[in-house]
Amino acid sequence: MTTPAIVLEDLTVDFGSVRALAGVTATIAGGPVGLLGRNGAGKSTLIRTLLGLVRPASGRAKLYGFDSAREPLPIRHRIGYMPEKDCFVPGLSGLRLVAFAGELSALPPLEALRRAHEVLYYVGLEEQRYRPASTYSAGMKQRLKLALALVHDPPLLFLDEPTNGLDPRGRREMLDLIRDLARRGKDLVLSTHLLPDVEYVCRDVLMLDRGRTVAQGPIRELCGNDQTIFQVEVRGDRDRFRGALAARGLSPLPDQGGAPARATEIALPADGRTAVLFQAASDAGVQVRRLRSRRRTLEEAFLDLVGAD
Amino acid sequence: MPLYEAGYRTYAGPRPEPRFRFLPIIRMELRELWRLKRLRLPFIAAFTPCLVHVVLLYISSIGQYRYDEPLKLPFYAKYFTEPWNWVCLLLVTTAYGTALIARDLKSNALDLYFSRPVTGSDYVLGKCLALATPLLLLTMVPMVTIWGAAALLEPDWEFLGQSWPWLPKILGCALLVTTVLTIPCLAVSTLSANAWFAGGTWIVLFLFSDVAANLVREIFRHSRYSWFGLAHAVRQTNAWLFDPPRRPYQFDPEVGAGFLAALLVLSLGRLWWFKRKYV
Amino acid sequence: MSDALLEVRSVSKWYGEVTALSEVSFTLGPGVTGLLGPNGAGKSTLLKLAAGLLQPSLGTVRLGGRDPFGSAAARAAIGIAPELEGFPEGMTGLQFVTAMLRLHGWRGSAARGRARKLIESVGLADARNRKAEGYSKGMRQRLKLAQALAHDPLFLILDEPLNGMDPPGRREMIDHIRALGAEGRTVLVSSHVLHEVEAMTPRLLLLNRGRLLAEGVVGEIRDLMEDRPHQLWLRCADARAAAARLMALPEVEALRFQEEGFLVETRRPERFLEELQARAAGGEVAVEELEPRDENLQAVFDYLVEA
Numbered sequence: 001m002t003t004p005a006i007v008l009e010d011l012t013v014d015f016g017s018v019r020a021l022a023g024v025t026a027t028i029a030g031g032p033v034g035l036l037g038r039n040g041a042g043k044s045t046l047i048r049t050l051l052g053l054v055r056p057a058s059g060r061a062k063l064y065g066f067d068s069a070r071e072p073l074p075i076r077h078r079i080g081y082m083p084e085k086d087c088f089v090p091g092l093s094g095l096r097l098v099a100f101a102g103e104l105s106a107l108p109p110l111e112a113l114r115r116a117h118e119v120l121y122y123v124g125l126e127e128q129r130y131r132p133a134s135t136y137s138a139g140m141k142q143r144l145k146l147a148l149a150l151v152h153d154p155p156l157l158f159l160d161e162p163t164n165g166l167d168p169r170g171r172r173e174m175l176d177l178i179r180d181l182a183r184r185g186k187d188l189v190l191s192t193h194l195l196p197d198v199e200y201v202c203r204d205v206l207m208l209d210r211g212r213t214v215a216q217g218p219i220r221e222l223c224g225n226d227q228t229i230f231q232v233e234v235r236g237d238r239d240r241f242r243g244a245l246a247a248r249g250l251s252p253l254p255d256q257g258g259a260p261a262r263a264t265e266i267a268l269p270a271d272g273r274t275a276v277l278f279q280a281a282s283d284a285g286v287q288v289r290r291l292r293s294r295r296r297t298l299e300e301a302f303l304d305l306v307g308a309d
Numbered sequence: 310m311p312l313y314e315a316g317y318r319t320y321a322g323p324r325p326e327p328r329f330r331f332l333p334i335i336r337m338e339l340r341e342l343w344r345l346k347r348l349r350l351p352f353i354a355a356f357t358p359c360l361v362h363v364v365l366l367y368i369s370s371i372g373q374y375r376y377d378e379p380l381k382l383p384f385y386a387k388y389f390t391e392p393w394n395w396v397c398l399l400l401v402t403t404a405y406g407t408a409l410i411a412r413d414l415k416s417n418a419l420d421l422y423f424s425r426p427v428t429g430s431d432y433v434l435g436k437c438l439a440l441a442t443p444l445l446l447l448t449m450v451p452m453v454t455i456w457g458a459a460a461l462l463e464p465d466w467e468f469l470g471q472s473w474p475w476l477p478k479i480l481g482c483a484l485l486v487t488t489v490l491t492i493p494c495l496a497v498s499t500l501s502a503n504a505w506f507a508g509g510t511w512i513v514l515f516l517f518s519d520v521a522a523n524l525v526r527e528i529f530r531h532s533r534y535s536w537f538g539l540a541h542a543v544r545q546t547n548a549w550l551f552d553p554p555r556r557p558y559q560f561d562p563e564v565g566a567g568f569l570a571a572l573l574v575l576s577l578g579r580l581w582w583f584k585r586k587y588v
Numbered sequence: 589m590s591d592a593l594l595e596v597r598s599v600s601k602w603y604g605e606v607t608a609l610s611e612v613s614f615t616l617g618p619g620v621t622g623l624l625g626p627n628g629a630g631k632s633t634l635l636k637l638a639a640g641l642l643q644p645s646l647g648t649v650r651l652g653g654r655d656p657f658g659s660a661a662a663r664a665a666i667g668i669a670p671e672l673e674g675f676p677e678g679m680t681g682l683q684f685v686t687a688m689l690r691l692h693g694w695r696g697s698a699a700r701g702r703a704r705k706l707i708e709s710v711g712l713a714d715a716r717n718r719k720a721e722g723y724s725k726g727m728r729q730r731l732k733l734a735q736a737l738a739h740d741p742l743f744l745i746l747d748e749p750l751n752g753m754d755p756p757g758r759r760e761m762i763d764h765i766r767a768l769g770a771e772g773r774t775v776l777v778s779s780h781v782l783h784e785v786e787a788m789t790p791r792l793l794l795l796n797r798g799r800l801l802a803e804g805v806v807g808e809i810r811d812l813m814e815d816r817p818h819q820l821w822l823r824c825a826d827a828r829a830a831a832a833r834l835m836a837l838p839e840v841e842a843l844r845f846q847e848e849g850f851l852v853e854t855r856r857p858e859r860f861l862e863e864l865q866a867r868a869a870g871g872e873v874a875v876e877e878l879e880p881r882d883e884n885l886q887a888v889f890d891y892l893v894e895a
Binding site: 036037137167170171193195196273275278279281282287293303306 | 624625627725726752753754755756757758759781858861862865866869870871875876878880886889890893
């Protein structure tokens with residue numbers, strides 16, 4: 001259909017003697033993608049390569065069909081980059097800063113100013129926009145960086161640790177903003193260590209480790225949604241519950257590290273009904289508190305794939 | 310009646326391909342310079358001698374006292390290197406010029422610049438022009454004002470007719486001084502993220518060359534070896550290019566010009582090396 | 589035993605006219621406790637008071653019965669890993685920890701040996717001879733922890749200990765902190781990342797605007813919030829029919845369709861769940877998924893802070 005947002009073809013990038021990316025091949029079609037990896041896995045090298053700040057040793061990184069090594073400027077027109085560290089020109093107010101960024105992105109000065117107002121309003125900084133950016137709190141600075149990434153209305157956003165330093169409410173507001181942008185059709189790459197953020201916002205993930213692709217695809221697939229195995233949490237005597245299950249011909253799986261602490265896992269036959277679980281619970285005099293099919297959290301999937309060495 | 314979207318709006322306005330991508334940088338820096346009150350003092354101070362000269366010209370035109378310095382070309386050739394003006398230029402370059410790039414290095418603003426469609430050359434060129442503009446103003450405007458006052462206050466048009474070709478030479482002097490100050494100053498600015506360090510280094514280089522050159526002149530009682538003083542080289546080169554055959558100093562003007570050229574090449578090299586990191 | 593108790597009684601602290609903390613009282617025993625609150629709630633002030641770096645304007649702070657402010661003996665029992673980083677220039681990780689140990693009285697080879705063990709215990713063994721300034725963010729966090737543990741303190745105060753670490757590192761750090769609590773130390777951890785605090789401990793202190801809003805275990809806190817109906821999310825085979833049946837229950841205050849299922853609000857969750865279980869067992873309602881949506885820390889936090 002349309003050109004996929006990012007295409008990496010056997011991308012190899014060296015930093016001096018260190019091979020930061022080694023033959024990475026991946027396609028990011030669009031809809032929000034989480035970019036995951038340990039520190040040093042190559043995530044920041046990837047964005048720097050896409051922005052054209054680093055030349056690949058071999059292979060290609062393409063954004064909407066533009067090759068990063070040969071046409072970096074059109075790429076930068078189409079990316080909104082929200083870096084992890086602050087990047088503000090000292091002394092400028094939030095408004096002036098965003099307008100300046102807009103002008104640098106080839107918006108005419110008056111349009112850039114108007115757009116700056118609009119975007120600052122959207123991210124929730126309309127009351128602080130005339131104050132110097134250096135006086136902003138951590139949460140405001142993160143929003144300001146988002147505004148900087150949005151001012152030229154790019155089709156792709158690359159967000160590096162957008163919830164850094166935010167308190168729980170600020171985190172949720174930022175994630176809701178990001179989800180809203182995804183809903184409005186922006187292509188999104190979210191690079192963060194906070195895996196629940198990725199689960200909240202993204203549909204797909206791309207996992208890197210030591211410069212290589214380790215996994216790529218929808219989170220659902222990665223985490224698995226094993227329809228036949230159920231996790232049940234009950235209030236009451238668990239052993240009696242297990243006994244009642246056995247009495248009804250079901251064998252609960254042995255306790256593994258994977259399941260949450262108080263959950264019991266049971267395999268049901270393919271067309272099995274969960275009614276039998278409730279019946280067993282009533283038999284045992286316990287109360288079912290939680291029921292769902294077995295799935296891993298993204299963190300578990302990540303640790304399995306990448307490992308902790 | 311349509312309901313308007315309260316949330317995110319896309320941008321549907323024009324995106325013209327800009328002719329010069331560095332223009333926003335110049336605009337921004339100049340606007341910030343204008344807002345910075347502490348730099349107004351050196352600017353005002355730089356114009357003070359100009360006012361003094363104009364007043365003296367006026368007095369001489371109405372009275373007995375004859376003030377005809379500004380009626381001679383050498384006056385303009387050495388205008389900037391007069392101590393007062395030279396110090397003002399030093400102040401402006403130190404307070405404004407050395408922080409231009411150092412400040413961005415410290416605050417990581419380069420991430421902002423280079424995630425935009427702006428190349429390293431645009432960045433450096435923008436900063437250069439942002440520094441050159443006020444310097445050019447400081448050099449050209451006073452001189453042209455004095456010349457204009459001199460021409461207007463003369464009883465006849467003879468002076469004007471005779472000194473008309475001086476204007477390009479004045480411009481040339483101003484450009485020379487501006488270039489010689491802008492490019493090395495910016496090169497020093499790229500050396501460190503600490504604006505104080507960059508400013509300090511610049512002052513030291515600036516003054517060192519002049520102080521040492523003057524010292525050499527005193528010791529040897531002639532100025533054959535003082536070509537490495539910035540003010541000396543500039544003055545000699547100005548005189549050589551625009552007002553031959555005057556020679557305020559005894560060293561070969563080619564040597565002085567060569568020194569300035571070497572300084573420029575070195576600085577340009579540093580700036581080129583700096584911008585190489587950013588496409 | 590009062591050795592490991594952190595007792596804060598009616599503490600208020602203001603800076604000039606600005607109140608940072610107002611009438612805060614609690615007691616912490618051995619184990620891990622999470623300190624939560626929005627930015628500006630007074631958490632860093634509280635941490636500094638507990639560490640003996642500040643004196644309260646009113647009230648008392650006692651660690652193991654002693655006032656940490658101005659008492660080197662009391663402070664010898666406290667280990668702090670602050671949010672900001674300041675490592676002396678030029679030192680390697682190992683040298684830094686050794687220097688910290690020397691400050692606490694260790695000498696010579698004992699200091700070096702212990703420093704080595706500490707460095708290994710936080711997973712920095714490979715990097716111990718590299719300069720501390722060159723460490724990545726995650727490595728610095730580990731180094732701060734090693735430094736805080738140097739003198740084997742009974743009290744540990746950790747401010748955002750997982751900041752900047754990648755997922756495996758976070759997991760390790762969480763496990764390490766839990767182990768420290770299990771050893772009998774009194775550990776106070778301040779963090780904004782709620783699910784990680786939940787992974788470390790069920791015990792919390794919640795601050796907002798300088799006041800203590802809640803103290804205790806998530807579940808209990810939730811139960812105390814009687815004015816908030818509980819939210820239970822259900823996914824059933826035939827959603828509409830199931831919802832219609834459940835709506836007949838008097839316990840259901842509100843029902844809203846959401847995602848692939850529906851959300852039930854009730855002030856009597858126990859009764860509702862009993863009724864649900866009866867109907868599910870009887871086959872009237874085919875439940876595929878049942879999830880209490882607001883018994884987690886994020887929901888409790890939101891309720892308490894926004895009020």
